[in-house]
Amino acid sequence: MNRTLKKFLKRPLNLVSLSLIIMILIVATLPSAFAPHSPYAMDYEAILEGPSLKHPFGTDQFGRDILSRCIHGLQKSVVIAFSAILFASFFGTFLGLTAGYYGGIWDLLIMRLCDGLFAFPSLILALFIVALFGSNLVNLIVAIGIVYVPIFARTVRGTALSLRETLFVKASKVIGKSDLKIMLGDVLPNLSSVLIVTFTTNLSTAFLTEASLGFLGLSVPPPEPTLGGLVSQGTAFLLSAPWISLFPGFVVALVVLALNVLGDGLRDVLDPRNR
8 A cells, every 4th residue: 555655646746636635625624714705795895806915816796705705616516526426436336246246137237227327418417317306415416426326337347247256256155155245345345446546537527517517507506606606607797807707717627637637646556457
């Protein structure tokens, strides 16, 4: 483990991305400690004010501080994206393990279900689920999570298919271990590196999906700030006050870039196919 960590931190880009992610998590965990103003406070004397010392990211059409709204919006985006990928990893791993370990009819049914979900573009599928059940925090997490369940299921299933033929799995069957104990005690621990890579590489796209839903007005409803909602809000002022959209968009791009670099770095050091 120490050797893997040293190999990961040896690359400057990995170190920079990890530092950025840690900073983002700290800010998202304690938004009130970093936000200079309340995200809901209106200052009618500072409407559409450009970036300044008092308002580093400027203000919107209601005089609200864009930096404070970005920080609080970041918290919601991180919570939704992280929870959605946790949801997807739990159910996707369960389905993938079942399909890969048992094979046969279970494999056929689960993989056809995944094919059905893959038939829809991820954003369209998430948009349909949110539009059908409403845009609140829980529905957003479930909607985005369902989009990524088949990705985890297919990834885990492929590895489980090869692991079930290994000697240690066959030995566990011979000594009388139950299927559940074999899957959780023998197969699942050997999937840890694959799951970590899949988790990190899909976290950035889940974050982007949440921002896209926010841009379309289907994320957490107003007056709660979301990064995608802030970008959408500023489209009406692109010529007169471009900072309303520019800075939230920059935050989204920075988070997605950091997560992608982190995911690529972890894949390089953890994925057995790259060794």
